[in-house]
Amino acid sequence: MAGISKSFGEVKANVNITFSVNYGEIYALLGENGAGKSTLMNILSGVYTPDSGSIYIRGREKKFTSPSDSIAAGIGMIHQHFKLIEVMSAMENIIIGQDHSFFISKKKLRRVINTVSEKYGFNIDPDKKISDMSVGEKQTVEILKVLYRGADILILDEPTAVLTPQETAKLFSILNRMKERCAIIIITHKLNEVMEISDRISVLRKGKVAGTVHTRETGPMELTRLMVDRQVDLSIEKPPVSASEQVLQVEKLCVTGSDGIPALTDVSFSVRSGEIMGVAGVAGSGQRELCESLQGLQKIKSGSIKFQGREIVGCSPREIIELGLRISFIPEDRLGMGLVPTMNMIDNVMLKDYYRGKGPFPDRETARKRAGNIVKAFNVHTPGIEHSVSKLSGGNIQKVLLGREIGSNPDFLVTAYPTRGLDIGSSHLIYDELNRQKKKGVGILYVGEDLAVLMSLCDRILIMYEGRVNGIVDPESVTIEDIGLLMMGADTRTVKGASL
Amino acid sequence: MTKYFKMTARSDCSKREAAIIRSSAIVLSLVAAGVFILIIGHNPLAVYWSMLDGAFGTAYRITETMRRAVPLVIASLGIAVAFRLKFWNIGADGQIMMGALGASYFALNHGNMHPLLLLPVMALAGILCGGIWGAIPAFFRAKFRTNETIFTLMMNYIALKIITYLQYGPWKDPAAMGFPKIPGFSQNAVLPDVLGLHAGWIIALVLTALMHVYIIYTKRGFEVMVTGESENTSRYAGMNVSRIIIVTIFISGGICGLAGMIEASAVNKTLSVDITKGAGYTAIITCWLAGLRAPAIPVVCVLFAAMIQGGTFIQMAFQMPQSAAQILQGLILFFVLGSEFFIRYRLTPAGKSIIQQDGE
Numbered sequence: 122m123a124g125i126s127k128s129f130g131e132v133k134a135n136v137n138i139t140f141s142v143n144y145g146e147i148y149a150l151l152g153e154n155g156a157g158k159s160t161l162m163n164i165l166s167g168v169y170t171p172d173s174g175s176i177y178i179r180g181r182e183k184k185f186t187s188p189s190d191s192i193a194a195g196i197g198m199i200h201q202h203f204k205l206i207e208v209m210s211a212m213e214n215i216i217i218g219q220d221h222s223f224f225i226s227k228k229k230l231r232r233v234i235n236t237v238s239e240k241y242g243f244n245i246d247p248d249k250k251i252s253d254m255s256v257g258e259k260q261t262v263e264i265l266k267v268l269y270r271g272a273d274i275l276i277l278d279e280p281t282a283v284l285t286p287q288e289t290a291k292l293f294s295i296l297n298r299m300k301e302r303c304a305i306i307i308i309t310h311k312l313n314e315v316m317e318i319s320d321r322i323s324v325l326r327k328g329k330v331a332g333t334v335h336t337r338e339t340g341p342m343e344l345t346r347l348m349v350d351r352q353v354d355l356s357i358e359k360p361p362v363s364a365s366e367q368v369l370q371v372e373k374l375c376v377t378g379s380d381g382i383p384a385l386t387d388v389s390f391s392v393r394s395g396e397i398m399g400v401a402g403v404a405g406s407g408q409r410e411l412c413e414s415l416q417g418l419q420k421i422k423s424g425s426i427k428f429q430g431r432e433i434v435g436c437s438p439r440e441i442i443e444l445g446l447r448i449s450f451i452p453e454d455r456l457g458m459g460l461v462p463t464m465n466m467i468d469n470v471m472l473k474d475y476y477r478g479k480g481p482f483p484d485r486e487t488a489r490k491r492a493g494n495i496v497k498a499f500n501v502h503t504p505g506i507e508h509s510v511s512k513l514s515g516g517n518i519q520k521v522l523l524g525r526e527i528g529s530n531p532d533f534l535v536t537a538y539p540t541r542g543l544d545i546g547s548s549h550l551i552y553d554e555l556n557r558q559k560k561k562g563v564g565i566l567y568v569g570e571d572l573a574v575l576m577s578l579c580d581r582i583l584i585m586y587e588g589r590v591n592g593i594v595d596p597e598s599v600t601i602e603d604i605g606l607l608m609m610g611a612d613t614r615t616v617k618g619a620s621l
Numbered sequence: 622m623t624k625y626f627k628m629t630a631r632s633d634c635s636k637r638e639a640a641i642i643r644s645s646a647i648v649l650s651l652v653a654a655g656v657f658i659l660i661i662g663h664n665p666l667a668v669y670w671s672m673l674d675g676a677f678g679t680a681y682r683i684t685e686t687m688r689r690a691v692p693l694v695i696a697s698l699g700i701a702v703a704f705r706l707k708f709w710n711i712g713a714d715g716q717i718m719m720g721a722l723g724a725s726y727f728a729l730n731h732g733n734m735h736p737l738l739l740l741p742v743m744a745l746a747g748i749l750c751g752g753i754w755g756a757i758p759a760f761f762r763a764k765f766r767t768n769e770t771i772f773t774l775m776m777n778y779i780a781l782k783i784i785t786y787l788q789y790g791p792w793k794d795p796a797a798m799g800f801p802k803i804p805g806f807s808q809n810a811v812l813p814d815v816l817g818l819h820a821g822w823i824i825a826l827v828l829t830a831l832m833h834v835y836i837i838y839t840k841r842g843f844e845v846m847v848t849g850e851s852e853n854t855s856r857y858a859g860m861n862v863s864r865i866i867i868v869t870i871f872i873s874g875g876i877c878g879l880a881g882m883i884e885a886s887a888v889n890k891t892l893s894v895d896i897t898k899g900a901g902y903t904a905i906i907t908c909w910l911a912g913l914r915a916p917a918i919p920v921v922c923v924l925f926a927a928m929i930q931g932g933t934f935i936q937m938a939f940q941m942p943q944s945a946a947q948i949l950q951g952l953i954l955f956f957v958l959g960s961e962f963f964i965r966y967r968l969t970p971a972g973k974s975i976i977q978q979d980g981e
Contacts, residue, residue: 418856439859450857458853464846472847472858481839 134160136328137174144273147296147305149315149336152325153348153544158308161325162276165306166198167191178274194274197267201279203259205251211262212247215269237268241298256404257288264295275299277307281314283404286572286605293318310348310544312341313573324348349546357552357577360560368394368533368564369415374424376410376588384410385588388424392564394532397555399579399596400568403608407588408568409453412537415566416450417441428533442473446533449526451519453537453568459522462511466492466503469510470525495524499550516547523554534558537568552578572601584619586610592619639964643957650956654949663939668949675934676927682934684818688888689926691818692717692880692897694825694919696904698832699876701913703755705836706849706869712758712773713877714901715780716751720878721885722784723750725803725892728885729792732807739809744882751878752871754780759870763863777901784894792892805891812887819887825919828876833915845869877901910957928953 135157142148152158163169165176167185176183178194185191191198205214212230234247243261251259260280267275277296281289296305296318309315315322316336323333324347331347369392378384385407392398400408413419415426417438426433428446441448452458460469471488478484492506499520503513510518519539526534536555540548555565555578569575575582576596584592584607592607598618606616613619655665676686696713703710723746731739758772787803794804812819836842848855848865855862880900885892907925911917932946 416857437859437861438856439861442859452857454853457851458857461847461850461854463850468843468846471843472854475843475858476840481841483840483843 134328135164135171138325138328138330139174140323140330140333142274142304142306144302144304145300146320147300147307147318149319149322150306150308150325151310151312151315151322151344151348153310153546156325156348156544157328158325159278160328162198162278162306162308165191165276166196192270192272195272196274196276197270197272199260199263199267199275199277199280201282203263205259205262207252208250210248210250211245211254211258211265214251214262215247215266233269234265237265242295255288256283257285257291260284260288260292261295273302274304275306277305279309280307281309281311282570285403285608286601287609289314311571312344315344316341345545349544357549357574358556359577359580360556362393362396362580363560363562365393365395367391368429369566370425370427371415372425372427374411374414374426375422376407376414376419377422378410383588385414388585388588388590390583390590390593392533392566394564395559395562396581397559397565397567397579399575399582400566400585401570401572401575401582401604401608402585404570406585406608408537408585410588411585412450412452412535412566412568415448415533415535439476447529447531448533448535449529449531451522451526451534451536451539453541455518455522456511460510460518463509465509466495466506466521469521470495470528472525473529491525491528495521495528499524499554515542516544519543519547519551523551527554527558531558531563533564533566535566535568538570539567540574541570548574572604575604576601584608590621592616592621594619642960642963646956646960647953650953653956654952657948657952661941661945663941668935668939671935671938672928672931674931675938676931680817682930686923686926686930687818687822689930690919690923691821691825692884692888692900693904693907693922693926695821695828695880695883696877696900697908697911697918697922698825698828698915699751699873699880700904701908701911701915701918702832702836702845702876703870703873704908704913706845706866708759708762708849708866708870708873709770710755710758710773710870710873711770711902711905712755712776712874713904714897714899715773715777716754716874716877717881717884717897717901718777718780718784719754720747720751720875720881721892721896722780722787722881723747723878724882724885725792725806728806728810729804729892732809734809736809736813740812740886743810743886744879747878747882747885748875749878751881752875754878755874756867756871759867763866781894784892784896787892788894803892806886810886811890812883819883821883821887824879824883828879829915829919832876836915841868906954906958 138157138161150158150161160169164171164185167188167190170186176185178196183190183194185194206217209217212227212234215234216230231247234245237243238245243265245258245261245265249258251262254262264275280292284292296307299305307319319336321333321335322339322344324331324344326348334343371391372389374385374388375383376385388407388411390398400411402408410419414421417433417436417440421434424434428448431444431446433441433444433446436444456462461472467485467488470492471483471485475483489506495501496503496506501513501517501520501524503517510521513521523539534555539551539555543551552574555567559565567575567579569578579596582594582596582604583590584594584604586608587610591610592613594604594607594616595618599616603616603618607613607619613621651665651669658665658668675682677683696717699716700710700713724743727734727739727743727746731742734742754776755773758767758769758776761767761772762769789801792803794800794802796804812821814820815823836845844855844860844865847858848860848862852862855865881896884896884900889896903925907921908918910925911921928950932950935941936943936946
């Protein structure tokens with residue numbers, strides 16, 4: 122790619138970007154959120170057309186006006202969110218939209234898929250339905266799909282975001298085997314993975330290439346400096362737990378999910394004040410239901426949830442507030458639950474207490490002041506508190522949410538993936554704020570996906586597997602691999618240092 | 622990141638650009654309709670002038686245009702509040718009919734009551750009947766997640782058939798010599814005129830202001846907006862989603878019911894199967910064109926009514942068939958509604974840049 126530029130309105134997403142990838146290597150594009158990685162890849166896969174610049178493949182200039190041009194040129198994109206049809210089998214997903222003959226020879230196809238799988242070390246059953254697959258398997262199907270299309274330049278967008286450590290290791294071994302025949306580009310913001318898998322790295326910052334380095338000749342510190350243009354302390358502080366009274370006690374909690382299948386089964390644990398309890402688990406292991414149960418948002422089948430000794434099972438969210446329990450919740454789905462994207466900061470700040478006060482009109486003046494305070498305290502970059510929240514960047518959106526939830530002086534804080542999609546700088550801001558709350562004696566439930574962060578931030582980690590507690594561990598006495606095993610359903614007794 | 626990015630990109634259509642797109646749509650629609658008018662052998666400019674003349678040319682014509690606009694305004698206000706909740710209430714027609722029915726019951730049975738008492742009673746009955754007609758599908762939507770679009774639509778036919786039954790059955794005017802019509806209202810049940818037009822226009826304007834304040838400034842309006850954006854957010858904020866849906870749609874239906882009361886009382890002075898003249902459906906278009914904003918609704922509705930009124934007028938003035946006038950209306954609507962697409966999306970020829978900007 123040479124001199125690629127692309128603007129959206131006034132935003133310059135890519136400015137004069139040039140880099141080259143060789144067949145036989147794994148190339149990493151590293152950058153914070155908003156650095157322009159995804160735009161660049163969308164240009165390469167034909168979704169966007171660049172304002173200027175050219176793309177050369179095997180030395181020949183190519184013009185992509187649609188994704189099909191890009192596919193024809195041998196580029197295969199594997200998106201972060203899989204584009205698979207759940208009710209179809211792996212095989213059907215692989216051929217969909219590509220086989221132009223009317224009749225499909227399943228036998229022949231199965232043979233092709235099996236040959237390809239063997240060659241690269243995939244382990245996939247062509248007839249298995251997508252809905253029955255694990256995340257790792259789904260990703261494999263995505264890879265097979267683009268290979269079947271004849272791609273020899275693979276682009277993987279945040280491929281490890283949803284994988285367990287074991288699945289990640291497996292993916293990396295597959296990629297290493299594949300790179301003999303392909304050029305592979307991975308887009309990520311995880312430094313350690315880049316160091317592990319890539320041959321060369323380009324770091325993007327604010328839409329420009331901040332530097333291109335050989336992986337062997339660099340280290341995490343240099344990469345961070347390139348990414349954020351300043352030194353960032355990568356370590357996360359873990360202050361000791363001071364107070365030790367119990368704030369939250371959950372016992373034998375059972376919840377039925379929206380599909381009628383048990384989402385939580387006999388979940389029991391407790392959290393002390395001033396303690397951060399981490400929750401790890403493969404996506405969809407019941408984390409969301411657990412968080413929502415603590416807010417009165419889930420219908421609870423049986424069990425008990427006690428906050429400061431008071432039972433909240435059966436209470437509506439507002440009844441919980443009326444009980445005088447200050448529980449804040451930063452949900453996973455920020456714009457679909459925590460905030461109203463089309464509304465401005467003032468309205469979003471008063472979302473939870475608009476109903477207070479007499480008369481038919483909410484107190485927007487107080488909300489305006491609080492919004493102003495949040496902007497100051499958290500250094501929110503916004504054109505103004507009157508602007509709709511959707512126009513802010515991901516990190517600033519999260520700051521607004523965090524600011525509101527912490528601004529209510531909670532006794533307990535439930536956070537689900539609070540740093541998902543945030544860059545290193547913003548993430549550390551969030552960790553620091555959580556630690557500040559911890560020191561104030563707030564009990565915190567931290568649902569996360571980055572195990573390294575969970576290990577260094579949390580005092581204890583609860584591992585969920587299929588809606589059950591599959592072990593509670595002290596991060597000091599277990600390894601990341603142990604947690605990975607528990608996430609995959611390993612017997613708690615086989616892991617040293619884990620208890621129930 | 623891509624997710625946020627797309628949203629920013631979509632909102633880059635400034636108000637000025639939107640105004641340019643909308644006005645060029647109107648110009649284009651006039652050009653296209655002009656071609657049609659030429660083909661059928663008339664002078665487009667003369668026809669357009671005559672449409673304006675027909676809608677606003679004399680005091681009487683203005684009154685007629687406004688008379689058409691009043692039910693549109695009120696029904697649009699009712700629909701707009703439901704649409705803010707993303708509850709696709711297309712049952713306004715039925716709610717208008719039921720409102721008219723409720724009001725008619727008192728008008729027919731208590732015709733000798735004093736107007737100062739009878740009219741408010743009729744209005745209340747209209748609101749209540751329209752509101753309940755709306756609240757029924759809202760209840761099922763809130764409790765059982767039924768599809769409100771189909772449900773409210775079906776409720777229209779039920780309402781229509783109830784009135785047909787009354788008109789041909791129990792409420793048939795015995796003095797009409799077998800002709801199936803419901804008796805006319807007594808003078809007590811007729812809304813008085815103010816400045817040459819029935820008082821419904823005052824109600825429409827007051828209601829516009831009320832609904833604007835309700836949606837934009839009150840706690841209840843805030844609940845409607847939040848719930849409309851996302852039921853999850855609404856639950857998260859501690860709101861009672863079911864109650865909000867049912868109450869809001871009761872209000873929506875109630876406002877439409879009030880429109881029915883006004884039509885029955887002031888315009889038709891009786892109840893009949895064609896009481897709504899399709900206002901409940903037309904109002905969906907007008908409230909959408911007004912962007913669900915209450916203050917814009919009267920403006921849009923008056924323009925819309927003028928278009929219909931002018932269309933009727935040119936039929937007589939140019940001896941045009943009714944269908945030709947309707948084609949004109951259809952063309953204008955097609956362009957105006959179609960332009961909304963260009964406000965939300967940008968179409969660029971493939972291979973060329975979206976914005977000619979060189980990134981320094």
